[in-house]
Structure formats: C-alpha cells, structure tokens
Amino acid sequence: MIPFTAFGLLGLLALSIPVGIVLFLLAFGIDFFFSPFPLMRGLGQVVWSSSNSATLIAIPLFVLLGEILVRSGVASRTYTALDKWVSWLPGGLIHANIATSTMFSATSGSSVATAATVATVAMPQARALGYNEKLFSGAIAAGGTLGIIIPPSINLIVYGFLTESSIPQLFLAGLLPGLLMALLFMIFTVILCVLWPSLGGPRRPSAWRERFVGLLDLIPIFGLFAAIVGSIYAGWATPTEAAAIGVGIALAIAVQQRAFSLDMLSKALRGAVRTSAMIMLVVIGAYVLNFVLTAAGVSRALQDLLNGLGLGPLATLLVIVLMYIVLGFFIETLSLMVATIPIVVPIIVHLGYDKIWFGILMIILVEMALITPPVGLNLYVVQSARGRAPFKDVMLGCIPYAFAMLLMVGLLILAPQLALFLPSSL
Amino acid sequence: MLMVCVLYTLVEILTRQLGGSLGGVDEISGYVMAITSSWGVSYALTERAHVRIDLVRERLVSKGRALLDAIAIMSLAATALVVAWRGWSVVAKTLSTGARANTPLETPLWIPQLLWWSGWLWFAISAVLLVVYVMLKLFVSDEDAIEEAVGMGGSE
Amino acid sequence: EELSVVGSWSSLPLYKQYEMPFWTETLSEVSGGDLTATMTTHDQMGIAGGDVFRMLSQGVFDVGMTVGDYAVADSAALEGLDVPLIATDAATAQKAVEAARPMVDDIYKDVFNAKVLAIAPYPPQVVFCNGEVSNLEGLKGKKVRASGRMTAKFLEALGAEGVNIGFGEVPGALQRGVVDCAVTGAGSGYNAGWWEVSSHLITLPLGGWDPVVTAINLDKWNSLSDAQKSTLESAIKEKFEAPAWQSAQGALANDIACLTGTGECTYGDAHDMTLVAANDEDLAKAKEVLISEVLPEWAERAGPEWAKRWNDSVGKVTGVELTLN
Ligand code: NA
C-alpha cells in the first residue's frame, strides 16, 4: 500500500495532471484496492465538510488582503523601503524578499498568502534588474513560509485545536524562532552570494536619508500588523475574524492612497478567488486522501512502527523529524498536520517533551514541506506569479533555505527555550 | 464567476459590519467558503490556474504536450464528475431529512449545499466540454488550440 | 465477521477506557473470535462529527459512534435525547436516556438506516466562566460559547448571548474576552487547559450529558446471524454501556475536584477555579425557562408527535412536562 501510494503519486504528478486531482485519483485508487471501507460513498460528505470551514476562509481573506495591498501600491512601497535597508548586503534584493516576507508574515496567517503577496511585487523587479531567478524566487517561497510561524498563523490555530493547547501561547512561542529563521535565511543568502556572486544580482547601497524617508512607507504595514494582532489580543476578534478586519483596513489604506476603484476591487477579488480556489482544490484533495489513508490504516501502521522501534526519547524524536521531512515532500501542510498530530503528539508528550515547543518544531517541519516538491504549495504560488518560466528554478532556489530550516530544527531541539522563553515569561 | 465575487463582497461586508458581535458569522463564512471553493475551481480551470508539475511536460515536443494536456483534462473531468455525483448524495440526504444546521441560526442546509453542489456540477460540465473540445482539436492536430485551452497556465 | 468501527473523540476517556477495549478486545473474546473489529475514530479519519451517522447510513463503515447532538442537523427530534438541566446526576441522566431509547431507535432507523446498539454518556457539560459569576442569573448579558442547538437556545432564553466558536478557539476567546463563558465537559475542559483562562465553574449540566450513540448500519445488522446479533447486543450492554454509565458520576466528582481543588484529584494536578453551586431558586427559575420557552420551541421544530412521545417517556421519568398545543 505504501509503495502504491508513493509510485502512484509520483507517476500521476509526472503526467502533469493537476496536483489536486492527483490527490483525488490516488484516494480513489487506494480506496479501490486496499480499503476495508467503501470510502467513496462518503466522498461528497468529506468534500462538503472540508470546504465548509470558517477557519479556511482565512485563506481567501489573506490572499485578498495581499491582492489589495499589491494593487494599492503598499506592498511595492514596503518592498522598496525595505530594499533600501537590506539590499546593500551580498545578494541584494534577495534580502528585501526575505525582509518583506517577514513583515508580511506579521500580518498574514498563511504562508501561501505571504508568498503570493511578495512574489507579485518582487518578481517584476527581478526581471527588470536582471537577477538570477533561482535563488531569488527560492527566497520568496521560503520567506513566505515564515507566515505560519510568525503570528498570526492559521496552522498554529489548527495545532492548538487538535492538541488542545493554548493558541495565544503558541503564537508567542512562534515569534522568536520565526525571526531567528528570517535571520538565518539572510545569513545563508550572504554566504552563498559571497561564494558565488552569480547566484544573486547587484548589491544596492542606499543613502541613510533615503532609508529614513522610506520608513514612512512602512507605516501602513505596521498599522495593519497592529490592527490584526492587536484585535486578537485585545479580545475584539477571533484570529479568523482578524483576517476580515485586515481586509477592511487594507481597503481603507487603498482608498487613502487613492488607489481604490471598483475595477481594482474586482481584479483583487478575482485574483483572490483564483488563487484560493487553486489552493482549495489541493486542500480538499488532501483531505480526501487523508481520509482514505487513515481509514485504510496507514496511520496506525505508522504508530505501530514508531512504538516498535524501542528507541530513546531523542532518537524517537529524530525519527519523527525524519518522517516529517519525507512525508513533507508529498503531503500538503495542513493535511500533514491534521493527519499526524493525533498519532505523533501523544508519543511526544509521553516522551516528556513540551506540547507548545513541539508545535513550533512541527511548524518548521511543515514549512519545509511547503517548499519541497512535488507537493509544495509555496513553490506553485511563486511559480504562478512568474508566468511561463521553468518550474525547476524555484525548486532549486529553495534548497539552501530548506537547509536553513533544518539548522533551525536542530537549534530548537538543542535549545527549547528559543520557543518557550516568551510564553513562559508572559 | 461574477457571482462568486458578489458573494465574496457580501461576506466581506457582513463580517466587517458584524464583527464578533453576532453569532453565525462563522457559520455563514463556512458556507461562503464552500461555495466560493466549488465555483472558484471552475474559474481557476478556465484561467488555467490549477497547479501542475511540468518537469516532464516541458521536455516534450508539442504533440506530447498536447497528449499530456488531454490526459490531464480527462482525469480532471472524471474526478469532477465523481465529486458532483457523490456530492449529490449529500444534497439528497439533506433534502430527504430536511436537515437544518446544528446552530441557533438553524439554516436549512439545502440552500448552501445546493449552491455548493452546483459549483461542482458546473466544474464537471466545463471540464467535460473542454474534454470534447480537446478531443476535436487532437483529431485535427491543432496543438496550439489545446495549449491555449488547457495548457500550463501563467499569471494574469 | 470483521466489523469496521468508527469511534468517538480519540482523546477522551470514553474512547480510551471503554470504546477501544470493547471493540478491539472484549468483543472478540465473548464471541470466541467470531466477531472482530477494526477501529479508528472520526477525528483520526478527519471527518466531522455531524458526518459520522450520515456516512454510516451510506455504508462507508459498519459501526459508528458519536455524540447524538452532532446529528441533530438531520433530525430535530433527536434533540430530545439530551435536554439541558433535566438530569443533574448520572442516575437520572441514565433513566432519561433509557426512556428516550425507543425514540432514538426509531429516529436512527428512519433517518440513518441504522440500528442503535448503545448509548453511553460523556461527562456532563458544565460552564467555565472567566470572571465573577455567582449564579445562573449572572449569565444574563454574558457571551457564552455553546455546542449544540438546544443548549444555545437555552442560554439565549436565560438572557445570555450564544456564540458559536470552535472548541480550539475557546481558550483564546476566554482569555481575550471574546466570550465570557463556555460550555463543555468538565474533563475535556480540564484536559484542554481551560482552567488557565477561566476562574469560575458552574457545575450544573447546562449543556446536558452529551450522550454518545453507538449504531450499526441496518443492512450490515440484517446480514448478521441471530447468534451474532444477540452476542453483540448483550455484550455491548453489559461490557460497554453499563460500566460507562457507572463511572460517569464518579468521573464528574473527580473532574470537579481537579478543576477546583476541592477534594482529591486522581489523575493530575488540581487547580483552583471557584466552584459556583447554583441554589434551588436558581435552578427552579432555569427549569421554568426551559419548560416555558426552550422545550415548546423544540416541540415546534420536531413536531407534535415527537413532543408527545417525549412527554410520555423522558418527561415522565424526569418529572418535566411540556405543554402541547
Ligand atoms: Na503570520
């Protein structure tokens, strides 16, 4: 059953069948050949229930927020302002990608929305300035993954829900590792671009005066961050509702910048619907596949395997980390979390590890899943903003950042306080 | 498609106007999400926005690409048909039991479910129409038309 | 004969202590290996609670169990299985459930093409509040998270504002004041750390007892031999349903001890929530609201026929009568 799944997945994907459809087809196949349940009878119910979700509506809301910010020029002004502060480093604009991703992560609950926003702003710049698109687009895809570790984060909400742990604590726990990871991304970029300058593009030094004038352009985005995160902590809104508030403020900003028009709104809406429908097809397909895999007993097989190994706590943890890396190639983030949390978290807690800490560790691992092919949503989001350029560029460009994430995983295992310091001190 | 946008705007206004003050926002958001997704997938289809892996495809000659595109749209149509078919059983069950949401709103579930299901039905119909179109073009070896209709999409 | 079984929440004691042992061990022992089961749970399968019996009716699996309240979307009459506040102790709750059983049997047969095998309780659904509350009157004007339609309606009738948010969002919402109070099982609230974000505990079962219904697809049931049927029926009654009920009262006392620190907590650290004991006057008033507003509304939703059956069964054993018009 496991080889069938793996080869079926790779084969169908290679045929360039749409990813969401591949997940459906695979689910049909596993159901037909291996399942003791006639699962497809319940297909409609699974599709309805997985898409009838107030949590998921944060996805189109955050995509829409990004679309509006892009179309009102805020995103590009933010990008330009940050460019002045960071692009003197070797790697130039690539740092602006990472810095802008970090900023957007603080207003966005989803990695995909973050990547989509930054990609739309940044890709034209890369073309205009003649950057090597590999590392450039890789940095956007990887930078985008910060969206789910720096609060607000949809995935942390899901984790908190499934493991019954405190969501505000999870949010606090994600902040420091998220910022640290952004720093690691930049350090890796500098190292690579010093060793192989052709990977980057021109460095772009700026005058201090320009830098400080540019700070004015960061006000809207800071305001948004304050409104979104603030409304959550002040008790005005649930995290999902905060997304709607964000859209409202983004619209207000657009009006204030005189960028608002019905045409602009309609374009933003269409863009949001297109992108989120593309994501939703994959998410729904993943739910269906998850449903079939669990019902057919794959999850149980995995748990038996882990228990049967008889390893010590650290070794078991490392096996679990390895498992996430491998599964992360093939399974979409949210379903990877949904499918594994009920199995893995009890084992982890039993071993004496902290639930909140493991949540952050898992988030970094699923962030890696977002940029590892063949199923890596951020790769596709960045690719869809690039148009007809070879897809493998994005994939190759992500490799160094995947290693940065591995390093972060190591750091977090060695120093759990990186995640636990903030929640325990507040 | 426009309908989705209108619905979308509506929920925007709704959520913002009502804030956290009214129960039921979550419930309605859920329905809007389901309906937006099911209608959105057809829109994404006509915009060629669904993600596909092009590692093999980009290495092929135009004939091969057209063939892969045909396979892709056929699998998509088949899946859409199955989902629409099984999706109907959800609506049918709801109609037969007169199901209402398990919430204070007591929304009669057939309304959101019918809207949701018709999105998948439309997805299936558009996909089947595309299959027919692609078959015709495959027959006369018009690869450009196939690329134009169901090839790899780009951005706007 | 191997049955495919889908259990209730995998993280809660009912599943761990009763469902799983029964289906994976006990059943095969008592039937001498004739009846066995493969077991998963709806949360592990990634399906919504409300879909369990729908899928059971479609024959996706053979046996399903979940909170009856999750299925009331498909049958308003089923709300009568779990009326808030009419049973304040486990023995009464069990009597009410037993009285409702024939109704539930009929509902499951008609709506879900299923036969009910057992009905076992979750610990009663109590109220966690962040902020001072001294009695039920104090809930007036407060925003309260409720699960299930009748509980929400009841809270609204008490003057509270029903808020519908997911279980996982509750701690944050309580902490930030998005909601003032939230209803859930005492044990689930303990395990989910709700004591961190709330100060007062009202131990009245305002949310009812959330009985968990175990049902088998009718076609599957009919395909079993008579011997298999009777083995299954008697085993599930004696080895699953009865012990689950027996432990219900003790579990509540223990959960309360763990949450409030009054008494001995047998499974973890005790916490220091303030226990709010409702007085009789309070209780009488709430019952009055229940009888004059909530139940008649339900009777309208479900239809007079069901209301009458409810009166003759559950109403009789709990001493509550709803006026039919
Ligand atoms: Na974020």
Ligand code: NA
């Ligand atoms: Na991946």
